[in-house]
Each structure stands twice: as structure tokens, then as C-alpha cells.
Amino acid sequence: MPEVHGTTAWTVMKGFVEEWWVVILVLAFPLAGFIVNGLWGRRLPRPIVSIVACGSIAGAFLTSLYLLALNIALPPEQRSIQVTVYPWLEAGPIKIPFALLFDPLSVTMALTVSGVSFLIHVYSVGYMAGDDEFSRYFALLNLFVFFMLLLVLAGNLATMFIGWEGVGLCSFQLISFWFTRERAAEAGRKAFIVTRFGDFGFLVAALGLLAIFGTLDFGDIARAIHENEMVSPWWGGKVAALDALNKPTVVGLTLGTLICLGLFMGAVGKSAQFPLYVWLPDAMEGPTPVSALIHAATMVTAGVYMVARLHFLFEQAPLALLVVAVIGAFTAAYAATMGCVENDIKRVLAYSTISQLGYMFLACGLGAYIAGIYHLVTHAFFKALLFLCAGSVMHAMHDVLDIRRMGGLAKKMPTTTLTFWIGGLALAGLIPSGLFSKDAILHAAEKQKALWALGLFTAVLTAFYTTRLGVKVFHSKPRDEHLHEHAHESPDIMTIPMILLALGTVAVSVLWMPAFVPGKWAILPEYLRVVLGEVHEPTAQEALQSTLWAVGAGLLGLIVALLAYALRPGALWNLAKVLPWLYQLVAGKYFVDEIYAALITRPGRWISEFISAHFDLGVIDATVNGIGWLTAKAGSAVRRIQTGFVRNYALYLVSAAVLLLFYMLVRGLTMAR
Structure with missing residues (x-):
């Protein structure tokens, strides 16, 4: 037992x-x-x-x-x-x-x-x-x-x-479930390889913790740090836990900081943060429910959970926490810009996921772990809902992904349209629960003005690309009459989960309401307090001011998107016409994939081909083939001894006996002298 x-x-x-x-x-x-x-x-x-x-x-x-x-x-x-x-x-x-x-x-x-x-x-x-x-x-x-x-x-x-x-x-x-499709197979390989870079840092950091504390148990490590217990570090002797973590290294950082950065490196890979985010948009090649599962509540949230789980360790490394917050805030804004110009319905949501994960890391980097987990929970509901809505649209549009071929689906797909806007407005921070969880993060960032400004800018962009997506898919004029004519609502087996997720999106807002809400609940902070610590509760006035900023940012993005794509489409709001160079930069995803291909992929392929052509063939294969040739020659020489004639074997036996007697005679004479 x-x-x-x-x-x-x-x-x-x-x-x-x-x-x-x-x-x-x-x-x-x-x-x-x-x-x-x-x-x-x-x-x-x-x-x-x-x-x-x-x-x-x-x-x-x-x-x-x-x-x-x-x-x-x-x-x-x-x-x-x-x-x-x-x-x-x-x-x-x-x-x-x-x-x-x-x-x-x-x-x-x-x-x-x-x-x-x-x-x-x-x-x-x-x-x-x-x-x-x-x-x-x-x-x-x-x-x-x-x-x-x-x-x-x-x-x-x-x-x-x-x-x-x-x-x-x-x-x-x-x-890569549909592995017969080259793009799907390539996307699977890309996801696996890119996340391995992060996992290397995770593994090295875990071994570092094992060397210091002699254990990997969360409770034992937390207790050793909290009580500053004596540990047996890898350099020998007995020192206190905090002294071990604060020991300088050759690179000028403390050992604890390096360990936390290694753990965060794993989180960057798994949770698709800059610069290891490139696998996530390509992951859209899998079935849409897989995208919903990966992007909502499972794999990509692993990094956020890990940082929150090990918060007691990160708190001993303020520099590492600052890196977490800065990377999170930057990734949130950076990914949101790409979502504003993307035309693939699933990739828009993929960039949105990268951006919202950045929000969660921003919260964790600021020490607002419960706010980060709260946004993780709310995001799981509305992002899963949005992906399922995207799958419903694809089901109606014969797997078409380009939103430039869609439009006018609101009358054809009323349930999908309604649930999409519930999830979309929550993502934009205009209705609970997305409003409350995003507001908690922005409030935590108020003292760090640069990070707060990035978070607020991201909120504007989020509302913009969400509204843009909804208008182009559901409310603009149909762009492909044939597709629109055959569009239809999805069956109940698909719409019922969407309805339940929409209800859940609003319902989880009761887990943590702002201070100005009459009879507000703070269920989640109270429940998680034992693990993640106390939460600084703002006054009702502070909470209202923070919420107004968040709502204002969301409304600004929504209004601009409506002007650009519904009220005055093609006007000066069209970035491709106003600033074509900026549009090309963002639409080209900042050419990060091309940079990686030039600096890593192609040189790696050239090196591997060179090694294969020269070292592998000229040294490895030559050595193996040489050993085989030598063995074959030796076997051919030895095989001549086995003639099959008894007289030859008798000769060998007599010759061996004579040689043995001669050796014994010589040895006896030598010893007698």
C-alpha cells in the first residue's frame, strides 16, 4: 500500500x-x-x-x-x-x-x-x-x-x-495525426524538436536542485528554503539552503538564479513564449479539437503551473522573476500584433494563446501567482470554446481556414455565432470571466509602469483581432457564395459542448470578483492562499479604476476593429495601405522562422550532410568496413588449416607435442643453471 x-x-x-x-x-x-x-x-x-x-x-x-x-x-x-x-x-x-x-x-x-x-x-x-x-x-x-x-x-x-x-x-x-500530409508531419516534428531545447534547461535545473537538496520533492525543498536547513551541496560540506542558492557562479549569477532560469527555459518551450513560440502556430495542422486541448487547459499551461508550483524557489531569485515578467509581457504584446493581421482562423487563436500565456507569466513574474492561475482557469474555458467554434465553422465551410473566404455565417450558424462572441468578448476582457482575470493581472502590474503599459497595449490588440475575426467570419458579406450557400449549423454533439463552455466561461467569474462588486466573492484566492500565499486586495476605488482601464482598452480595440471591418471597411484603418512596410513585417511573422532557418536549420543540415559525406563515410564506415575486411582475410587464412584430411591433423598434433616438449626442455635447462 x-x-x-x-x-x-x-x-x-x-x-x-x-x-x-x-x-x-x-x-x-x-x-x-x-x-x-x-x-x-x-x-x-x-x-x-x-x-x-x-x-x-x-x-x-x-x-x-x-x-x-x-x-x-x-x-x-x-x-x-x-x-x-x-x-x-x-x-x-x-x-x-x-x-x-x-x-x-x-x-x-x-x-x-x-x-x-x-x-x-x-x-x-x-x-x-x-x-x-x-x-x-x-x-x-x-x-x-x-x-x-x-x-x-x-x-x-x-x-x-x-x-x-x-x-x-x-x-x-x-x-501530426494526419501524418500523410507533409505539413502535418513537419509541424509535429517542429513542435517536438523546439520544445526539446526548453526541456534541456528543465532537466539540467532539476539535476542542480537534486545536487543541492538531495531531493526533488516540492515540500522538502520548500521547507529547506523556508527554514534555511542545512543541505549537502555538490561542492562538498554542509551549508544552509539559502547560502547554497546564493552561491556565485562563473557567469556572475547565483546558483539559484541559474536553476530558476533553467526551469523557466523549460516553461518557455512548453508554453510557447519568445523565442521558442514558433511551434505553436504550426500546431494548427492537427485536428481542431486537438488544438483546443493543447491550447486551452493542457500542454501550454504546464510552464505557468510549474512556475507557480515552484514559486518558493523563484522568490529566492529576483532576477529570474524579472526575466519571467519581462518575457511574459513582451510575448503578450508581440504575439498579439501577429494575431491582428493573420487570416487563418485557427492561427489567429494560436497567436492569441501565445499572448494570453504571456499574461500569465507576467502575473507570475510579478509575484501575483493566484492571478496567473485564475487567468489560466478562465482562459481554459473561453479559449477551448473559441477553438471549438472555429472547428464548427470549418465543419460548415468544408475545412476552409481562410477568413477572407468567409462572411455572413451569423444567420446560418446562430449557436456558433453566439457562443463565439461570448468567448471572444471574454478574451477581449469585456465580459466576465476574462475581464476579471485580466484585470487582476493588470492591477498587479500597476507599480511596474512599463510592464503595465505593455499589458494594456496587449488588451487593445486582443480586442481588435477578436472583433476583426468575429466580424469577418460571421457578420460581413459572404465572400464565397458557394461555400456560404452550403454552410449549416453543426450537430448537437458539437454545439452542446460549446454551449456548456460558454456557460462555464461566465460562471468561473465568481471565483474572484473585483473589490467594487457588491457581495464579491474571492473563492479562488482564499482556497489557494495556503499554497501560493496571500493576495494584496485593492480597495474598491483602486479595483474600479483598474477595471476601467482594462475595459477602456478593450473598448478601444473593439471600436477600431468595427470601424476598420464593419462600418468603414477599406478606409484609412487598413494597415496594408497606410504602412505597407509594417504590415509586411508583421504579416511575415517578423521573419523569425526565416531567421531560424538561416541561422540554425540550414547550417545544421549542411553540417550533418558534410559529416555524413566525409566523416561518416570516410572514417566511421571506413573503420567498420576495414574491420570487416580484416576479419574476412583472417578467416580465409585460418580456413586453410581445416583441410579435412586426418594425416594433416595428426601432423599438427605431433608438431604441437614436439614444440611443447622442446619448450619444456629449454625451460628446464634454464632453471637448472
Whole structure:
């Protein structure tokens, strides 16, 4: 039976749960769905495959909901419960167990991941109905959710790393799901390779923590830092934890700063921040529900969760936190500019995801971890909703992605239009819950004027490209009469999840309302306070002022977009006519892909081709072939001894005996002297 830490808390829970297995059940459900559909899915009827896939995620969600109820029933100081499933790696004093951690942060993430994923699974039943690889798709989708749940429920960095790499592997398989299409296969490879750069930093940083603390357990590291315990650093001897983290290195940074920057490097890759964001727009080559899953509540939020989980470590490295905030703010504005000129409906939302993740990192870099997690939760709902709406439009438009061929779909697709605007206005920060979560981040940034200004500028751009997208797709004149004529609303299996996500988008606003709202609730800050610390609550006047700035920025972007694309299309608002050089720069995605190709991809290919042509063939192959030639020649020479004639073998035997007697005679005479 697994070892459970926090006996008091577990004793209380035992009144509700008799066995430890309910803790592991959250992971067991999606893993079971993967095994069933992965092994037998091709032999099962599609309705059974759908039931297994969706039912497994529903089971994970309900179990997470049950654990939330149990967790809330405990006193706040007893809400952190760690279950050691089994001892995993043991080498001398170092012991790394396979451990799961249930505390307010992990339970919040598990609920978000499983809840949103369930609706995406249900939507997928309709979206992928005609695909030949139906069972493989759902098997991979279940495995993806399993690894993401493992990542957020991990009790130490080693267990987290399994989930971290697992979601990377599954994203590669799902992005390149239609691998017979060259662009899809290339996009999958790109995502896998680019995120490996970040994962290298994550792994090195984890090894650094292991060298200092002798453990990768979150609780043990936090306690060692908080109590400044004695640790055994890799350079030998006994020093206090803070002294070890503050030890200078040859590059002029402290060891703690380097470790935090390494961890953030992993977050930059996984959460698609500058400069490792380039894989995410290309990830749109996968099925649209996959885009919703990756971009909403799963893989791309892993970096934000990791920084929030290790906040106690980042707080010992102010420079690293500043880097997190600056990269986040810059990425938010930078990606939003590209969303303003993109014409692919899914890529607009992809750049929006990169931008909103930048908001989350901005919050974490400023120490507003709960604001970052709150935006993560709200973003999971409205971004999943927007991607599903995009999939509904594609379903109606025969997989057309170019918004320049769309228009006038509001009458044809009323449910999709309504749910899109609910998600879009939340993304723009004009209705709850996007308004409240974005406002919390902007309020946290008010003391850092440059970062606050970038955040506010991003809010303007976000409202602009969201309104531009909605007007061009749903309300402008149809641009392709043939496509428009055959457009239709999606079936209920697709629209019902969209409606539920729209309701959820508004409903999660009650988790944290601004101070000026009468009878406001601060459910999430109160629940996460034990893990992430206290929240600085603004006064009602400060909160109202901050909200007015956020709403004003959103309204400005919305009005400009309406003028440019609805009221006076083609007027001076058209950037391509006013500033063509700037439009070309932004529309060309700042030519970052071309720069990477020139500096990394092509030189790497040339080097590999040179090595293959010269070193590989001239040295490696020549050495191997030479050994083979020498062996063959030696074999040919030795083979002549085996003639098959008995008289020859008798001669060999007599000759050997004579030589042996001669050797013994000579040796005896030598010893006698």
C-alpha cells in the first residue's frame, strides 16, 4: 500500500474514503481509456470507443470533484496530502519516489484539465465521426490527458518530468495525426524538436536542485528554503539552503538564479513564449479539437503551473522573476500584433494563446501567482470554446481556414455565432470571466509602469483581432457564395459542448470578483492562499479604476476593429495601405522562422550532410568496413588449416607435442643453471 504523508489530514479523509486507491483513480481512468481503445479500439464499434474515451475523462473529472470536496472539508493547514505510490529511484542517500500531491493548486488544475478535456472529447465524437483513425485519435487523446494530469498531480520534479515529456510526446503524435500530409508531419516534428531545447534547461535545473537538496520533492525543498536547513551541496560540506542558492557562479549569477532560469527555459518551450513560440502556430495542422486541448487547459499551461508550483524557489531569485515578467509581457504584446493581421482562423487563436500565456507569466513574474492561475482557469474555458467554434465553422465551410473566404455565417450558424462572441468578448476582457482575470493581472502590474503599459497595449490588440475575426467570419458579406450557400449549423454533439463552455466561461467569474462588486466573492484566492500565499486586495476605488482601464482598452480595440471591418471597411484603418512596410513585417511573422532557418536549420543540415559525406563515410564506415575486411582475410587464412584430411591433423598434433616438449626442455635447462 502506498505511503501517505499528512496523517492527520488522511485520517479525516478516511471517514469518506476507505482506501488510498481513490487518489490514484484520477490518473487510472484516462490511462484505462487509452489501453482499451489503443489495444482493441479497431475491433470495437465506434459508439463503444466514444463511450470509453469520454467516460474515462468524465470519471477523472468526477473523482477530482470528489477530492475537491474532501480537500475543502479539511482545515486549510492540512490540505496538502502526498501519496507515495512506490519507491522509484534509490541510490545511496538519494531517494526519489513516484509520488502524487493533492493540494489546492493541484486539485484546481486537475478539475480544469479534466473538465475542459471532457467537453472537448464529446465534441470530438462529432468532429472526427468520418475519420478512419477514430480509435487511434481517442486513444492518444486519453493518453494526453493522463500525462497532463500526472504533471499537475506530481509530488516531485521527477514525477512531473514524466508528465512533462509525456505531453510533449502526445502533442507530437496528435499534431501530426494526419501524418500523410507533409505539413502535418513537419509541424509535429517542429513542435517536438523546439520544445526539446526548453526541456534541456528543465532537466539540467532539476539535476542542480537534486545536487543541492538531495531531493526533488516540492515540500522538502520548500521547507529547506523556508527554514534555511542545512543541505549537502555538490561542492562538498554542509551549508544552509539559502547560502547554497546564493552561491556565485562563473557567469556572475547565483546558483539559484541559474536553476530558476533553467526551469523557466523549460516553461518557455512548453508554453510557447519568445523565442521558442514558433511551434505553436504550426500546431494548427492537427485536428481542431486537438488544438483546443493543447491550447486551452493542457500542454501550454504546464510552464505557468510549474512556475507557480515552484514559486518558493523563484522568490529566492529576483532576477529570474524579472526575466519571467519581462518575457511574459513582451510575448503578450508581440504575439498579439501577429494575431491582428493573420487570416487563418485557427492561427489567429494560436497567436492569441501565445499572448494570453504571456499574461500569465507576467502575473507570475510579478509575484501575483493566484492571478496567473485564475487567468489560466478562465482562459481554459473561453479559449477551448473559441477553438471549438472555429472547428464548427470549418465543419460548415468544408475545412476552409481562410477568413477572407468567409462572411455572413451569423444567420446560418446562430449557436456558433453566439457562443463565439461570448468567448471572444471574454478574451477581449469585456465580459466576465476574462475581464476579471485580466484585470487582476493588470492591477498587479500597476507599480511596474512599463510592464503595465505593455499589458494594456496587449488588451487593445486582443480586442481588435477578436472583433476583426468575429466580424469577418460571421457578420460581413459572404465572400464565397458557394461555400456560404452550403454552410449549416453543426450537430448537437458539437454545439452542446460549446454551449456548456460558454456557460462555464461566465460562471468561473465568481471565483474572484473585483473589490467594487457588491457581495464579491474571492473563492479562488482564499482556497489557494495556503499554497501560493496571500493576495494584496485593492480597495474598491483602486479595483474600479483598474477595471476601467482594462475595459477602456478593450473598448478601444473593439471600436477600431468595427470601424476598420464593419462600418468603414477599406478606409484609412487598413494597415496594408497606410504602412505597407509594417504590415509586411508583421504579416511575415517578423521573419523569425526565416531567421531560424538561416541561422540554425540550414547550417545544421549542411553540417550533418558534410559529416555524413566525409566523416561518416570516410572514417566511421571506413573503420567498420576495414574491420570487416580484416576479419574476412583472417578467416580465409585460418580456413586453410581445416583441410579435412586426418594425416594433416595428426601432423599438427605431433608438431604441437614436439614444440611443447622442446619448450619444456629449454625451460628446464634454464632453471637448472
